[in-house]
Amino acid sequence: MFPSMPQDDPWDADASRDVARLNPGRPKAGTYGAVPDDDPEERPSSDDPDSGEEEFEEIEVVPVRAKLSVAIGGFAALLATALILGTLTTGPDVRAPYAIVLFGIQLLGLLSWTIALGPPAATATAAVIGVTGLAACYLTATADKPGLLPLLYVTVAGYLASLVPQLFKREDRHRISDSFRTTLLIVLGVVAYTIPIVLSREPLGSQTILVCCTGAGLALLVARLTDAVFPKPRIAAQVPRGAAGVVLGAMVGTFATAWLGSQLVFPFTPAKGAVVGLVAAVAAILIDLAVNFGEAGRRLAGEAPTLWLARHMTGPLGGFALMFGTAWILLHLYLT
Numbered sequence: 001m002f003p004s005m006p007q008d009d010p011w012d013a014d015a016s017r018d019v020a021r022l023n024p025g026r027p028k029a030g031t032y033g034a035v036p037d038d039d040p041e042e043r044p045s046s047d048d049p050d051s052g053e054e055e056f057e058e059i060e061v062v063p064v065r066a067k068l069s070v071a072i073g074g075f076a077a078l079l080a081t082a083l084i085l086g087t088l089t090t091g092p093d094v095r096a097p098y099a100i101v102l103f104g105i106q107l108l109g110l111l112s113w114t115i116a117l118g119p120p121a122a123t124a125t126a127a128v129i130g131v132t133g134l135a136a137c138y139l140t141a142t143a144d145k146p147g148l149l150p151l152l153y154v155t156v157a158g159y160l161a162s163l164v165p166q167l168f169k170r171e172d173r174h175r176i177s178d179s180f181r182t183t184l185l186i187v188l189g190v191v192a193y194t195i196p197i198v199l200s201r202e203p204l205g206s207q208t209i210l211v212c213c214t215g216a217g218l219a220l221l222v223a224r225l226t227d228a229v230f231p232k233p234r235i236a237a238q239v240p241r242g243a244a245g246v247v248l249g250a251m252v253g254t255f256a257t258a259w260l261g262s263q264l265v266f267p268f269t270p271a272k273g274a275v276v277g278l279v280a281a282v283a284a285i286l287i288d289l290a291v292n293f294g295e296a297g298r299r300l301a302g303e304a305p306t307l308w309l310a311r312h313m314t315g316p317l318g319g320f321a322l323m324f325g326t327a328w329i330l331l332h333l334y335l336t
Contacts, residue, residue, distance in 0.1 A: 080217025
């Protein structure tokens with residue numbers, strides 16, 4: 001017979017308990033002993049009422065200020081009226097008064113856009129751009145032949161010169177890679193206000209400015225007045241504008257320019273007047289809306305809002321600046 005095996009097991013119950021004390025993180029023996037248990041701190045508590053439920057942050061609805069909307073619409077109407085009267089009263093030998101008026105509007109736009117966009121070295125940058133706008137007014141008023149080539153040269157030179165003050169300070173140099181687009185937008189907006197002088201020296205330029213300013217001015221005025229009365233449906237909760245005003249403004253501007261097209265000389269017709277007015281109205285309204293969305297983005301990002309005067313003038317001033325560029329394109333590619 002085989003000798004009996006020794007029955008003394010050194011790993012008795014007491015030894016197992018001692019090992020368990022030395023290794024507290026070891027899983028317990030059992031059916032699921034091979035899989036470690038989850039950390040109890042990571043388990044959602046059944047007593048927590050918010051467990052398993054998504055939290056939604058309430059969106060703040062920005063109220064529409066009726067008096068402010070009326071004031072912005074009135075400013076857009078006054079700006080359009082001044083531009084139309086200046087264009088219609090400008091002659092071959094009386095361009096200087098109109099250039100002075102446009103330079104004043106340039107300074108107003110420069111102030112608003114500099115405060116709203118905040119380029120590095122804002123004071124020095126604005127001074128250089130102001131000199132650029134003055135040079136553009138002088139060249140367009142005194143050039144032998146009307147054209148955009150002198151404005152192109154002035155724009156490039158003014159843009160490069162406006163970047164120089166942003167290179168001196170260290171903090172400004174760090175921001176220049178992000179702000180060169182905003183600086184270019186300010187230069188383009190300022191120089192764009194000299195395009196009416198160029199157009200007033202061309203055969204159909206004054207009529208084109210009349211149609212475009214009428215369409216853009218009426219579109220902005222009607223859109224803002226509608227927002228003061230019926231700002232619905234809201235374009236966005238954070239933007240105090242209504243879609244009804246945008247659509248109605250574009251429609252009124254198009255209808256008015258179609259009527260103007262029937263009153264003007266060839267090649268204007270009601271159809272061409274409507275097309276030119278519609279493009280000008282849409283360009284002005286889009287820039288105005290873009291400014292509203294930009295301000296809403298600043299507010300959501302927690303940044304300080306733009307100075308109230310600059311904030312409310314930036315939209316109409318930017319809309320007319322883009323409208324002048326579209327007016328030149330329409331004159332040379334659509335009307336002639």
